[in-house]
Amino acid sequence: MNSAGGVWLACIDMQRLFLEPGEWFCSSGIAILPNCRKLAEAAPNRCLFTRFVPARSAADAEGAWRGFYRRWESVTLEAGDAGAIELHPDLKPLSQDGRIFDKSTYDCFASAEFADFIDRAKPEALVLFGVETDVCVLATALSAVDRGIRTVLPVDAIASGRKKAHAAAVKEIYPRFDLQIELTDTASVLNSLVNS
Numbered sequence: 001m002n003s004a005g006g007v008w009l010a011c012i013d014m015q016r017l018f019l020e021p022g023e024w025f026c027s028s029g030i031a032i033l034p035n036c037r038k039l040a041e042a043a044p045n046r047c048l049f050t051r052f053v054p055a056r057s058a059a060d061a062e063g064a065w066r067g068f069y070r071r072w073e074s075v076t077l078e079a080g081d082a083g084a085i086e087l088h089p090d091l092k093p094l095s096q097d098g099r100i101f102d103k104s105t106y107d108c109f110a111s112a113e114f115a116d117f118i119d120r121a122k123p124e125a126l127v128l129f130g131v132e133t134d135v136c137v138l139a140t141a142l143s144a145v146d147r148g149i150r151t152v153l154p155v156d157a158i159a160s161g162r163k164k165a166h167a168a169a170v171k172e173i174y175p176r177f178d179l180q181i182e183l184t185d186t187a188s189v190l191n192s193l194v195n196s
Contacts, residue, residue, distance in 0.1 A: 007152075008123040009047040010108060011040055012130030012137055014091050017052065017084040018161075019131075023074050028159035028166070029131045033090055035157040035186040036129055040094040042190050048117065049100045050108045051085050052136065053077075107139035109147075118149070125150040127189055129157035134165040138173065145180045154186045 014036055018026045040047045055061040056077045058069035073079050085102075087095060101114040109115045118126070126149045128137055137158050144151040153174065160166035174181050 005122055005124050007043065007046065007125045007127060008118070008121055009039055009043055009127040009129070010114075010140070011036055011047060011049045011091065012108060012128060012140060013050055013052045013132075014088050014130045015051055015084065016081075016086055016088060017054075017075065019088045020084070022080075022084070023072065024161070026131050026159060026161040028161070028163065032129070032131075032157050032159045033088065035154065037090055037094070038186060039127065039129055039154070039157060039189060040091060044094060044096065047094070047096075047099065048114065049087055049091070049095045050111070050114065050130075050136075051087065051100060051102050052106075053085050053102045053104055054080070055104065105139075106136045107143050108136070109140060109143040118144075118147075123149060125152050127152045127154065129154055129186075131158070132160040132166075133158045134160050134162070134169040134173075138169060141174070141177075141181055145177055151177075151181045152189060153181060153183050154189050155183055156185045157189075 018024050019029045054075050054077055055065060055069050058066050058073060061069045069076055086092060101111045103111040126144050128141055128151060130137060141151050141153065155170055170183065174183055
């Protein structure tokens with residue numbers, strides 16, 4: 001690991017599961033892929049990747065997740081394509097050993113390994129990008145805020161399967177945390193945070 005502090009980046013759930021045709025296909029995720037790649041390439045030693053890993057089956061899920069996976073049985077590991085949890089081919093070569101964190105919930109900090117890594121890294125700022133704006137990105141951003149981490153969201157590098165939900169999050173939800181969450185764009189991150 002690099003020395004503590006500085007800017008760290010987290011590429012959230014840019015996986016085949018969401019970026020290839022299927023029940024959870026997020027077409028707008030394809031549109032942000034070039035910006036996600038630019039960000040990951042700009043700071044390869046400070047970029048973390050997360051993957052959302054569905055339950056093996058609805059019966060294996062806990063609590064309300066059982067009903068969730070009964071509805072989305074096709075994406076469970078038993079019923080779906082196990083390879084769908086892999087990072088998108090454009091991003092997978094940029095990932096480094098020990099920098100891919102699997103999670104079974106929306107919040108990246110629910111992965112003990114991810115949380116421990118961030119705690120040790122002590123970032124001055126954490127740049128979050130990927131999918132989805134109103135689900136995993138939002139859950140992770142709020143956890144980062146609770147930990148006192150300056151949280152940066154390049155709006156042109158986050159996306160949702162629902163355009164209205166993306167717009168509502170960007171226009172109404174994130175601005176409520178304007179002293180802790182900074183909305184910006186990829187170019188500004190590259191110029192001001194990564195390349196400074």
